[in-house]
Amino acid sequence: MLRLTNLAKRFGDVVAVDGLSLDVRRGEVFGLLGPNGAGKSTTISMAMGLVHPDTGSVELEGLGAPTDAEVRRHLGLAPQTLALYDDLTAEENLAFFAKLYRLDRVRERVASVLELVGLSQRGKHRVKGFSGGMQRRLNLAVALIHDPPLLMLDEPTAGVDPQSRNNIIELVRSLASQGRTIVYTTHYMEEASKLCDRVGIIDHGKLLDVGTVSELVARHGGTTSVVIERLDVPEERITTTDPLKVIAQSLSNGDVAGLRVERPDLESVFLALTGRSLRD
Amino acid sequence: MLNAALTIALKDLKLLFRDRTSAFFTFGFPLALAVFFGMVFGGAGGDGGGSPVKLAIVHEGGAGSAGEIAKSFVADLDADEMIETVTAENRDAGEAMVREGNALACVIIPKDFDSGANSMFTGGGLSVEALVDPSRKAEAGLLTGKLNEIAFRQMSKVFGNPTRMKSMLDTSRAAILIAPNMSSADKQRFASFFDSAERLPSDDGAASEGDNGGGGGAMGNFSPARVTVTELKPKNKTGPTNSYSISFPQGVAWGLMGCVMSFAAGLAQERSRGTLLRLAVAPVTRRQVLLGKALGCFIACMMVILLLMIFGRLVLGVEIANPWLFLLATAIASFGFSGVMMFLAGVFRTEGGAEGAGRAIILILAMIGGGTIPLFFMPKFLLTASMISPFRWAIFAVEGAIWRGLTVTQLLPSFGALILFGVVGFAIGGYGFAKAQAR
Numbered sequence: 029m030l031r032l033t034n035l036a037k038r039f040g041d042v043v044a045v046d047g048l049s050l051d052v053r054r055g056e057v058f059g060l061l062g063p064n065g066a067g068k069s070t071t072i073s074m075a076m077g078l079v080h081p082d083t084g085s086v087e088l089e090g091l092g093a094p095t096d097a098e099v100r101r102h103l104g105l106a107p108q109t110l111a112l113y114d115d116l117t118a119e120e121n122l123a124f125f126a127k128l129y130r131l132d133r134v135r136e137r138v139a140s141v142l143e144l145v146g147l148s149q150r151g152k153h154r155v156k157g158f159s160g161g162m163q164r165r166l167n168l169a170v171a172l173i174h175d176p177p178l179l180m181l182d183e184p185t186a187g188v189d190p191q192s193r194n195n196i197i198e199l200v201r202s203l204a205s206q207g208r209t210i211v212y213t214t215h216y217m218e219e220a221s222k223l224c225d226r227v228g229i230i231d232h233g234k235l236l237d238v239g240t241v242s243e244l245v246a247r248h249g250g251t252t253s254v255v256i257e258r259l260d261v262p263e264e265r266i267t268t269t270d271p272l273k274v275i276a277q278s279l280s281n282g283d284v285a286g287l288r289v290e291r292p293d294l295e296s297v298f299l300a301l302t303g304r305s306l307r308d
Numbered sequence: 309m310l311n312a313a314l315t316i317a318l319k320d321l322k323l324l325f326r327d328r329t330s331a332f333f334t335f336g337f338p339l340a341l342a343v344f345f346g347m348v349f350g351g352a353g354g355d356g357g358g359s360p361v362k363l364a365i366v367h368e369g370g371a372g373s374a375g376e377i378a379k380s381f382v383a384d385l386d387a388d389e390m391i392e393t394v395t396a397e398n399r400d401a402g403e404a405m406v407r408e409g410n411a412l413a414c415v416i417i418p419k420d421f422d423s424g425a426n427s428m429f430t431g432g433g434l435s436v437e438a439l440v441d442p443s444r445k446a447e448a449g450l451l452t453g454k455l456n457e458i459a460f461r462q463m464s465k466v467f468g469n470p471t472r473m474k475s476m477l478d479t480s481r482a483a484i485l486i487a488p489n490m491s492s493a494d495k496q497r498f499a500s501f502f503d504s505a506e507r508l509p510s511d512d513g514a515a516s517e518g519d520n521g522g523g524g525g526a527m528g529n530f531s532p533a534r535v536t537v538t539e540l541k542p543k544n545k546t547g548p549t550n551s552y553s554i555s556f557p558q559g560v561a562w563g564l565m566g567c568v569m570s571f572a573a574g575l576a577q578e579r580s581r582g583t584l585l586r587l588a589v590a591p592v593t594r595r596q597v598l599l600g601k602a603l604g605c606f607i608a609c610m611m612v613i614l615l616l617m618i619f620g621r622l623v624l625g626v627e628i629a630n631p632w633l634f635l636l637a638t639a640i641a642s643f644g645f646s647g648v649m650m651f652l653a654g655v656f657r658t659e660g661g662a663e664g665a666g667r668a669i670i671l672i673l674a675m676i677g678g679g680t681i682p683l684f685f686m687p688k689f690l691l692t693a694s695m696i697s698p699f700r701w702a703i704f705a706v707e708g709a710i711w712r713g714l715t716v717t718q719l720l721p722s723f724g725a726l727i728l729f730g731v732v733g734f735a736i737g738g739y740g741f742a743k744a745q746a747r
């Protein structure tokens with residue numbers, strides 16, 4: 029669906045993206061997981077045709093490069109920084125972009141998108157008065173107004189409370205279930221593992237590895253450990269490939285105050301790949 | 309192409325009106341300034357507030373020879389606390405004082421002023437002419453009333469002077485007797501009025517009776533004074549008809565400044581708020597986006613100029629000598645200033661830049677371009693310096709159409725300059741955006 033080949037971009041001394049190649053498959057939710065400054069947004073911008081790569085190319089399957097305005101019709105972008113007109117209402121924001129996309133039946137389109145993101149009740153209100161979560165949802169709604177087959181969501185949950193975050197994740201799920209291809213950037217590994225069919229780990233502008241969450245964990249996550257707590261003794265950590273067996277053994281030995289299984293996750297994958305924790 | 313641009317322009321206008329502060333500074337503030345400076349230049353406090361109105365008095369009877377009634381008429385005018393009088397040499401001098409805004413009106417007391425007293429009851433009366441500034445009709449209306457009142461007071465003096473009254477009554481009786489358009493009933497009524505008047509003691513009684521009778525129906529054609537009000541028309545179109553004719557084109561400059569600033573900042577704001585990104589993602593070209601911005605600014609400029617001048621025309625009597633030329637000037641000035649906006653937005657691409665450096669530049673240009681000191685009053689060197697300011701050309705173009713009485717040909721330099729500012733602004737601004745985009 030979307031092919032990025034050997035993309036590189038530097039801003040002055042800062043290398044934002046460094047030889048990144050990537051294939052996003054039709055119908056999948058692809059997660060780009062990386063810490064602040066990893067180059068996620070720059071990659072998205074190049075994929076959208078907004079930033080000119082220093083080297084490399086972007087191609088939308090069968091359509092060409094997104095620098096062409098007509099190719100961009102197939103793309104929807106929800107930028108990381110909220111991009112809305114505060115003094116316009118939600119409906120007016122949507123209608124404005126609908127007109128720029130030269131859509132027919134603007135009003136119906138606006139209503140259906142508002143419905144989709146759960147803002148039907150607030151359509152006639154100015155964006156200025158919206159909560160962070162509502163603005164995020166509207167930001168996403170604008171990306172949907174022309175019903176693009178490929179959506180790029182750049183940290184769509186940034187700065188929202190857990191409740192709204194779950195709303196947005198549910199929304200993305202339902203968008204994906206309608207057959208859209210979605211590129212989703214985040215620095216929350218929980219989101220990536222909950223939502224994404226495949227995840228690419230990005231750091232310092234380089235794509236370190238790509239795969240499903242379980243593939244990545246299997247490749248880089250290391251082993252599972254069972255942590256056993258006993259009274260008056262420091263806790264004991266046993267690494268194993270068969271945690272059930274370890275648990276059964278330790279229980280038969282008696283005297284166990286608590287048990288915990290620690291499975292490797294994307295966090296451990298990231299740690300293994302970069303030597304750093306994702307949450308710095 | 310134009311569709312997308314228009315969509316963007318309309319969105320921007322909507323945003324402009326939504327933001328009350330920017331709407332006020334673009335539309336309300338210039339209007340307030342224009343009215344305020346018009347009042348200051350005009351030299352008359354509009355709200356009165358106790359300050360007397362100034363009247364230029366021309367006494368055509370010349371010195372000494374004029375009748376007593378005329379003299380006492382002037383003395384009473386002078387004594388009135390609402391009125392301050394200045395003697396003008398002759399009609400032309402008085403008229404000049406009004407034109408220059410040094411007097412509200414010029415009151416001309418003709419040679420035959422006194423003789424009017426004798427025909428007071430047959431449609432004659434003391435005849436007075438008043439030349440007024442057309443922009444101050446409301447005050448002129450009050451003046452007519454005042455002149456009537458003071459003329460009436462002269463009558464009571466006549467009644468207070470037995471010999472004067474006797475002669476006046478005699479002439480009046482004779483006049484009424486032969487008056488062709490007066491019913492015999494009226495003639496009868498006047499005859500008995502005159503008879504009783506002769507019997508009155510020479511005191512205030514008559515005056516108070518007269519006060520009641522001044523507008524009364526029983527008195528038929530009775531009028532103490534005939535005030536002919538003449539509005540001064542612009543003379544050869546070489547001077548502004550009133551102070552608002554100067555302050556409103558200045559207001560136009562401030563209005564244009566407001567539009568340019570809010571649109572230049574608006575573009576920078578789109579960049580910083582990320583909406584420019586959205587526009588870049590949408591299937592519209594950069595050219596369309598810029599055209600939309602320029603179109604929005606153009607429409608706002610047109611609106612502010614038209615709003616100001618229509619207000620000036622309807623409310624303050626600012627003459628628009630050549631409406632079509634004025635419209636042409638408005639359109640061309642709006643184009644020029646859209647270019648100025650593009651220049652600022654393209655060069656100062658951050659919100660801070662547009663609002664800081666951009667505002668400073670535009671303010672200086674507005675000041676040397678006649679925004680503060682009217683072109684009309686500018687010393688020569690400043691007038692020369694002002695040529696680098698688009699404001700000067702816009703003000704001159706508007707003035708040319710409304711009171712300078714210029715023709716299209718005569719305005720070609722102004723139009724040319726404005727178009728040049730526009731084209732150069734679009735070119736530099738467009739280049740700035742292209743460079744920014746390329747990164």
Ligand SMILES: Nc1ncnc2c1ncn2[C@@H]1O[C@H](COP(=O)(O)OP(=O)(O)OP(=O)(O)O)[C@@H](O)[C@H]1O
Binds near residue numbers: 068
């Ligand atoms: N327009 C720009 N000018 C200069 N430097 C830039 C620009 N855009 C990005 N950078 C730099 O490039 C690097 C990558 O930035 P990018 O925004 O792509 O990271 P990110 O992964 O999206 O980070 P975040 O999670 O904080 O959004 C950063 O060091 C950033 O400072």
Ligand SMILES: [Mg+2]
Binds near residue numbers: 069183
């Ligand atoms: Mg980012």
